[in-house]
Amino acid sequence: MASAPVFGIRQIAVTAITAGLCLPLALFAIILVPIPGLPAASGFWIPAGFYFVMTLWFGVWGALGGHIATTIAMGYFFGYTLHIWMDGGLGDFIAPIVALVIFKLLRANPELKEKRDYAVWIVSVMIASLVCGLWVHTVHLLFGIITWPFWWVGVLTYFIGDTLAILIVGTPLLKTLTEYVKQSPMYIWK
Amino acid sequence: MRRTFFLYVEENSPLYRLHPLLKILLLLFFNLEAWIIESPTVLWLSIVGVLVLFKLAKIPLARLLKFLLFAAIITQAIMFSYILGSKIPGNVVYYEFPWGTYVTDRTLLYAFSMVGRFMLMLVGSTLVLAVTRDIDIIYGIISLKIPYALAFTVSLAFRFATIFIDDYFKVRDAMILRGTALDKGGILERARKYVNLSIPLMVLAVRRMLELTYVLEAKGLNLKGKRSYFYEFKLGSLGIALALTLITIPILTLFLKMSYGLFTFPGWPFNG
Numbered sequence: 001m002a003s004a005p006v007f008g009i010r011q012i013a014v015t016a017i018t019a020g021l022c023l024p025l026a027l028f029a030i031i032l033v034p035i036p037g038l039p040a041a042s043g044f045w046i047p048a049g050f051y052f053v054m055t056l057w058f059g060v061w062g063a064l065g066g067h068i069a070t071t072i073a074m075g076y077f078f079g080y081t082l083h084i085w086m087d088g089g090l091g092d093f094i095a096p097i098v099a100l101v102i103f104k105l106l107r108a109n110p111e112l113k114e115k116r117d118y119a120v121w122i123v124s125v126m127i128a129s130l131v132c133g134l135w136v137h138t139v140h141l142l143f144g145i146i147t148w149p150f151w152w153v154g155v156l157t158y159f160i161g162d163t164l165a166i167l168i169v170g171t172p173l174l175k176t177l178t179e180y181v182k183q184s185p186m187y188i189w190k
Numbered sequence: 191m192r193r194t195f196f197l198y199v200e201e202n203s204p205l206y207r208l209h210p211l212l213k214i215l216l217l218l219f220f221n222l223e224a225w226i227i228e229s230p231t232v233l234w235l236s237i238v239g240v241l242v243l244f245k246l247a248k249i250p251l252a253r254l255l256k257f258l259l260f261a262a263i264i265t266q267a268i269m270f271s272y273i274l275g276s277k278i279p280g281n282v283v284y285y286e287f288p289w290g291t292y293v294t295d296r297t298l299l300y301a302f303s304m305v306g307r308f309m310l311m312l313v314g315s316t317l318v319l320a321v322t323r324d325i326d327i328i329y330g331i332i333s334l335k336i337p338y339a340l341a342f343t344v345s346l347a348f349r350f351a352t353i354f355i356d357d358y359f360k361v362r363d364a365m366i367l368r369g370t371a372l373d374k375g376g377i378l379e380r381a382r383k384y385v386n387l388s389i390p391l392m393v394l395a396v397r398r399m400l401e402l403t404y405v406l407e408a409k410g411l412n413l414k415g416k417r418s419y420f421y422e423f424k425l426g427s428l429g430i431a432l433a434l435t436l437i438t439i440p441i442l443t444l445f446l447k448m449s450y451g452l453f454t455f456p457g458w459p460f461n462g
Contacts, residue, residue, distance in 0.1 A: 050388070
């Protein structure tokens with residue numbers, strides 16, 4: 001039987017550092033690449049590249065860090081506290097976990113040594129971004145923040161924006177730094 | 191004057207001296223009320239009320255000016271979405287779009303309500319956050335009986351966010367000094383340069399993660415069992431009354447909305 005995840009000092013460090021790193025990046029992304037018609041959204045979600053990689057290296061705590069960063073960045077600084085916690089924050093928690101589960105199930109290597117690893121990485125990112133995009137914009141729609149014709153625009157821009165950001169930022173991070181990160185005691189692929 | 195997350199506030203400000211639990215409840219209160227209320231009149235009157243509270247709490251209104259850009263971005267997003275993509279029935283149809291949506295007198299009013307909802311969340315949250323310190327976050331979360339580990343993590347996240355902003359500028363300046371022209375080239379060229387910037391940032395993050403683990407272990411941080419705290423905040427009878435009020439009002443608002451149709455759209459004076 002699988003044991004319940006323990007929240008100890010190492011997990012605090014992973015979560016807090018991921019959140020601290022992604023928080024300013026989330027603010028930059030919202031300010032630099034806003035999407036007309038979609039509040040507190042960005043066409044190039046830079047922090048996703050970081051917390052996806054952190055989740056692949058360190059497990060669910062990386063995703064929790066991404067969730068805290070997104071919630072604080074969009075909620076705390078943009079006034080959308082409750083909506084965004086329900087919406088973007090939870091979506092950004094679910095997405096990297098989806099990618100991690102696909103990676104684990106297909107036994108791919110985060111070092112991206114083979115073509116198969118690259119294929120799994122790209123497919124997992126696309127599926128995760130789509131799941132997250134559907135969740136985020138359906139909740140937005142239910143809250144009355146966006147209208148039905150903008151739902152698919154939101155899902156599509158989210159899917160493209162997140163996928164591109166994660167692949168552009170995350171791929172070189174995985175390729176160049178996994179070897180270095182493997183030495184840390186928090187790495188989950190040993 | 192005392193430093194909070196956002197600015198310096200007068201030490202005798204009544205909101206600054208509130209118990210951390212009340213600050214968190216007040217933050218939730220503004221966001222819940224804005225979420226429940228739909229009537230534009232009530233929303234905008236509430237905003238005026240919060241602005242008065244700024245004055246009473248001795249918090250400079252200039253703080254809100256820093257949010258003007260964000261407010262403008264979100265306001266245009268809401269207006270754009272409703273004007274181009276909604277089908278809200280009204281008395282007069284101003285324009286019908288080829289894709290089937292239309293603009294009525296009620297469309298603009300509803301969009302105005304949604305902007306009001308956002309603005310109430312923004313000014314309400316800003317009011318509370320203007321008087322909130324990092325220790326308020328930790329003690330407030332602990333007062334809600336949420337585990338200390340989570341409160342500590344959120345506090346660390348705030349501290350590291352400012353450290354990583356400094357790191358970002360240091361790495362960027364180092365790259366510029368070594369001849370990288372971040373502002374030259376096409377979009378892809380610039381994106382590639384910024385991606386290169388992310389690698390040293392991530393190395394710093396992983397290094398800090400390890401250092402933080404060693405420091406916390408060396409200091410013997412214990413996450414289980416009863417803890418003692420450096421600060422002691424007493425809620426008092428007035429605080430308890432205020433906490434109950436902050437919990438009761440949203441419940442009452444929701445009850446009045448569901449049972450008697452109060453606070454619903456369009457509300458007074460736009461009914462009929």
